[in-house]
Amino acid sequence: MRVTEKMLDALVDVLADMLKFNQPADGVLSNHFRVDRTGGRERAWIAETAYAVLRRKRLLERIVSDGGTPRRLVLAALVRLQGVSQRQLAEAVSAREMDWLAEIKARPEPALSLAEQADLPDWLAERLLACMGAEELLALARGLNQPAPLDLRVNAMKAGREEVLARLTADGIAAATCRYAPMGLRLKGRPSLARHPLFLDGQVEVQDEGSQLLGLLLAPKRGEMVADFCAGAGGKTLLLGAMMRSTGRLYAFDVAEKRLARMKPRLARAGLSNVHPALIGGENDIKVKRLAGKIDRVLVDAPCSGLGTLRRNPDLKWRQTPASVEELTRKQADILAGAARLVKPGGRVVYATCSILPEENEAIVDAFVASHADFTRLSVADLLAKSGIALDTGADLRLLPHMHGTDGFYAAVLERRP
Numbered sequence: 001m002r003v004t005e006k007m008l009d010a011l012v013d014v015l016a017d018m019l020k021f022n023q024p025a026d027g028v029l030s031n032h033f034r035v036d037r038t039g040g041r042e043r044a045w046i047a048e049t050a051y052a053v054l055r056r057k058r059l060l061e062r063i064v065s066d067g068g069t070p071r072r073l074v075l076a077a078l079v080r081l082q083g084v085s086q087r088q089l090a091e092a093v094s095a096r097e098m099d100w101l102a103e104i105k106a107r108p109e110p111a112l113s114l115a116e117q118a119d120l121p122d123w124l125a126e127r128l129l130a131c132m133g134a135e136e137l138l139a140l141a142r143g144l145n146q147p148a149p150l151d152l153r154v155n156a157m158k159a160g161r162e163e164v165l166a167r168l169t170a171d172g173i174a175a176a177t178c179r180y181a182p183m184g185l186r187l188k189g190r191p192s193l194a195r196h197p198l199f200l201d202g203q204v205e206v207q208d209e210g211s212q213l214l215g216l217l218l219a220p221k222r223g224e225m226v227a228d229f230c231a232g233a234g235g236k237t238l239l240l241g242a243m244m245r246s247t248g249r250l251y252a253f254d255v256a257e258k259r260l261a262r263m264k265p266r267l268a269r270a271g272l273s274n275v276h277p278a279l280i281g282g283e284n285d286i287k288v289k290r291l292a293g294k295i296d297r298v299l300v301d302a303p304c305s306g307l308g309t310l311r312r313n314p315d316l317k318w319r320q321t322p323a324s325v326e327e328l329t330r331k332q333a334d335i336l337a338g339a340a341r342l343v344k345p346g347g348r349v350v351y352a353t354c355s356i357l358p359e360e361n362e363a364i365v366d367a368f369v370a371s372h373a374d375f376t377r378l379s380v381a382d383l384l385a386k387s388g389i390a391l392d393t394g395a396d397l398r399l400l401p402h403m404h405g406t407d408g409f410y411a412a413v414l415e416r417r418p
Contacts (some may be wrong), residue, residue, distance in 0.1 A: 001041075003084065014073065029046075029047055056189045060076050061073070062110040065110075128397075143401030144310040151184055151404075157245060159203040164185065183212065205238055216352045216387045219348075221248075221385075222247045230253070231301075234266050241274055253280050253287070293343070297347060302360075305328060305352055308410075311407065340372065362410075374417050380396055380411065384397075396412040
């Protein structure tokens with residue numbers, strides 16, 4: 001692609017805003033494209049290159065070695081990471097920059113620390129190194145530094161997976177069945193589906209394969225009372241509602257009114273009538289307390305650092321800090337304890353995060369089980385095997401991009417003793 005001055009300037013502006021880390025990177029892109037009516041191809045190029053800089057920021061800063069302005073980081077990424085030729089950039093850069101690019105292209109690979117090789121902040125590399133070897137850390141980092149594929153979940157209430165796969169193929173959209181998720185499809189590339197009839201009719205939803213497995217662990221049945229405790233915009237709520245065939249009662253709790261509002265059109269599109277969105281002030285809200293001991297199954301997709309989603313959100317590794325993680329772990333412990341109070345004897349709670357840090361995962365569940373003798377931990381491998389899925393990551397679910405091709409996910413299944 002020939003890079004114009006306008007394209008390069010727009011990319012530099014976007015990256016400069018992202019590097020302030022005042023808001024999520026996808027929010028920066030949305031704000032920019034609301035004003036700049038760039039064509040679809042140029043938008044994709046801007047987004048892809050800006051995210052490439054966020055993924056490999058430490059390497060690029062070492063290559064540039066002069067303070068790393070947003071423009072120089074962009075140019076270094078184009079030449080060193082994406083193989084853009086100087087000829088393709090000739091229209092967009094000055095003669096002085098062209099000379100600098102020739103020098104950058106010829107520079108040898110710098111000597112890097114382990115954290116720099118992983119392109120992680122020092123504190124995060126140290127936390128991960130405490131629970132895995134250096135080679136495993138680098139393998140994990142390589143997985144996290146790759147763009148994520150686009151996964152779909154077929155809405156079993158409206159279509160079968162093979163039927164949807166055939167329709168996508170007929171429409172020239174390359175896809176294949178997911179490795180683990182029984183209703184999952186993985187697309188080749190990132191085609192726009194917002195106006196596709198399958199999406200508009202609610203036959204498919206965008207959802208990472210790892211996230212789809214959480215429904216199988218909760219295993220809600222028709223007619224049950226179920227709660228999605230941190231429902232957000234409702235991706236997992238839609239999955240649970242479809243598994244319940246829109247019967248019973250499914251509460252979708254969240255503390256953010258805007259997120260719940262975004263759920264409503266998705267529910268209508270999916271054909272679900274059993275979902276009851278409810279705004280709460282926290283785990284001790286009166287709406288929650290009224291349901292204590294009455295719910296069959298509770299999903300706690302806890303607010304977390306999101307460090308398992310770096311393929312999609314590479315800015316998170318620069319925005320999170322040890323202090324923010326510590327604050328999150330306190331919330332996670334409180335939320336799990338509050339949500340567990342809803343579960344009736346014999347009922348089930350699934351605690352899940354999209355984090356790769358043990359302090360947000362095993363440590364939270366271990367502490368909960370130690371202080372709640374009425375709950376016992378179930379084997380995730382056994383539960384998945386009952387659904388015909390051969391995936392054994394130990395007692396709990398631990399998914400990693402370099403091993404399973406999914407986002408980094410964690411889940412533990414707890415059952416209240418009858």
